[in-house]
Amino acid sequence: MFYLIKSNTGQIILSNIENENLQNQIxxxxxxxxxxxxxxxxxxxxxxxxxxxxLTIYIASYDESLTNKIxxxxxxxxxxxSKLIDLELTNxxxxxxxxxxxxxxxxxNHNSNILQELYKLVPQDSLRAGNNHLELIEEFLVKDSRKxxxxxxxxxxxxxLMKAEFxxxxxxxxxxxxxxxxxxxxxxxxILTLNPxxxxxxxxxxxxxxxPFLEKVHIDYRSISVVLSHIFDNATKYLxxxxxxxxxxxxxLKEVSIYIKMISLKVESHEVSKIFEESNSGKWANKLExxxxxxxxxxxxxxxxxxxxTVTFHANYKxxxxxxxxNAPFEHNMIVIKLKKK
Amino acid sequence: MxxxxxLFFWKMKYPPLRERSLEEIRNLCKILFIDDKAFPVVEIxxxxxxxxxxxxxxxxxxxxxxxxxxxxxxxDIQGVGKKLKFKDEGLGLIIALKxxxxxxxxxxxxxxxxxxxxxxHPGIDAADKRLSKHADPYQFQITVEGYAKEAFSLHExxxxxxxxxxxxxxxxxxxxxxILKMNKLHxxxxxxxxxxxxxxxxxxxxxxxxxxQLFFTGN
Numbered sequence: 001m002f003y004l005i006k007s008n009t010g011q012i013i014l015s016n017i018e019n020e021n022l023q024n025q026i027x028x029x030x031x032x033x034x035x036x037x038x039x040x041x042x043x044x045x046x047x048x049x050x051x052x053x054x055l056t057i058y059i060a061s062y063d064e065s066l067t068n069k070i071x072x073x074x075x076x077x078x079x080x081x082s083k084l085i086d087l088e089l090t091n092x093x094x095x096x097x098x099x100x101x102x103x104x105x106x107x108x109n110h111n112s113n114i115l116q117e118l119y120k121l122v123p124q125d126s127l128r129a130g131n132n133h134l135e136l137i138e139e140f141l142v143k144d145s146r147k148x149x150x151x152x153x154x155x156x157x158x159x160x161l162m163k164a165e166f167x168x169x170x171x172x173x174x175x176x177x178x179x180x181x182x183x184x185x186x187x188x189x190x191i192l193t194l195n196p197x198x199x200x201x202x203x204x205x206x207x208x209x210x211x212p213f214l215e216k217v218h219i220d221y222r223s224i225s226v227v228l229s230h231i232f233d234n235a236t237k238y239l240x241x242x243x244x245x246x247x248x249x250x251x252x253l254k255e256v257s258i259y260i261k262m263i264s265l266k267v268e269s270h271e272v273s274k275i276f277e278e279s280n281s282g283k284w285a286n287k288l289e290x291x292x293x294x295x296x297x298x299x300x301x302x303x304x305x306x307x308x309x310t311v312t313f314h315a316n317y318k319x320x321x322x323x324x325x326x327n328a329p330f331e332h333n334m335i336v337i338k339l340k341k342k
Numbered sequence: 343m344x345x346x347x348x349l350f351f352w353k354m355k356y357p358p359l360r361e362r363s364l365e366e367i368r369n370l371c372k373i374l375f376i377d378d379k380a381f382p383v384v385e386i387x388x389x390x391x392x393x394x395x396x397x398x399x400x401x402x403x404x405x406x407x408x409x410x411x412x413x414x415x416x417x418d419i420q421g422v423g424k425k426l427k428f429k430d431e432g433l434g435l436i437i438a439l440k441x442x443x444x445x446x447x448x449x450x451x452x453x454x455x456x457x458x459x460x461x462x463h464p465g466i467d468a469a470d471k472r473l474s475k476h477a478d479p480y481q482f483q484i485t486v487e488g489y490a491k492e493a494f495s496l497h498e499x500x501x502x503x504x505x506x507x508x509x510x511x512x513x514x515x516x517x518x519x520x521i522l523k524m525n526k527l528h529x530x531x532x533x534x535x536x537x538x539x540x541x542x543x544x545x546x547x548x549x550x551x552x553x554x555q556l557f558f559t560g561n
Contacts (some may be wrong), residue, residue, distance in 0.1 A: 103505070180471065180472065
């Protein structure tokens, strides 16, 4: 059996026909099935054509023991498999482009924030040819050093979020992501990941209280810092202005528990079980147009599990009345993360 | 701890051994980046107190001074290992470095980690650790701190000697006794393998000797 498979751009992907004349003859086949007299081999030749979205398959045979019926059966078999391959290929392409689009979308947002922050500090048109750029930039920085400090923090945050995007892309698209389990002081890791968000908390007048804690946890720093970044990023969006953001710890022989307590946007009781599901955003988050792509908490749980830990969400854990602020409902909510000590 | 040696300290050439501070360890430990491009983390480490941090663009030969003296090497995957014509650049270099210097710590770092080809390359396994280029300065610091302490902290060194003796002869020696032996070597300033095997009462003390020599002499 001879075969020749072309892509939809006309390129030959796969073929076992070496004779170029025969190749040229076979690709002239226009019918689903036909019998032709082949002048190259001076023999009868059966040939057929199967076309799918991305593939064109030509098959041919000189085998005289084959009947037309058997040849057509073989073609049917090939047709089924080519449909399957075509479907899988289309699915894979769609999946890949969705992932890439998401990554691209988020990276463009973060990067444009960085550029805009930089140009806000030093206007783009002030950097003209012939100017001494260094002196000019220095002038802007000195003139409003407080503004420069703000810019620094905002850039730090965007850059860290970009990093988190890359890490997540790596971790979710690798069958066995590389995890580097080492002992880390969880308090230190929290502070390091919280730093870039400090300004956002200050802007909504939220005061942060972190209980001192010296114990270590056995974690992969990379993934846990992504987890915390997502939680803090969400917190800056969903916390009630002028409230407290409290982080405390507790430990037993095996694990450390981190309690993140806050007054944040109400999570309806029927939403609690869905909070860690993919592509799911809360009712109030949607209403106030604060919701993102709904991947945050899904990721948080996935990455905590990679660290052999657990994460749970406790809505209205104090059972207090709902607090209304700017027409939005807020409640005492808590996230508990448990991480292994060794 | 009071022992008679301390009572005659004026007769001693060297004060008794004590634990090194992190600052002392930072001053001892030589960190070498092998990277064809300048990378700010080199300066960040120096600012953080790791004064003996330096970078070379590539390795000319495995015996070159910088490589020989380094305790921790941080090797980029791309753009290095060219001068010695290694296949797979940095990954080939890592294998050669680990073969020549099995006791030195080699960290592989790269912009594109996790790639399938790299993940299965023996060079990745030969390295002691992998770091992504966008790892936080904290990750670089905590990694070098861990390795530097392994080599230069008295506490870690004693622990490693204990583990090694258990592994080799199945006998456990108390921490105090090892410190006493270390003090003896320190007082006489003789770190030859013969002396070490005599002090530790071992026929073959080559592994212990390399831990002890590194701790005292940095080599």
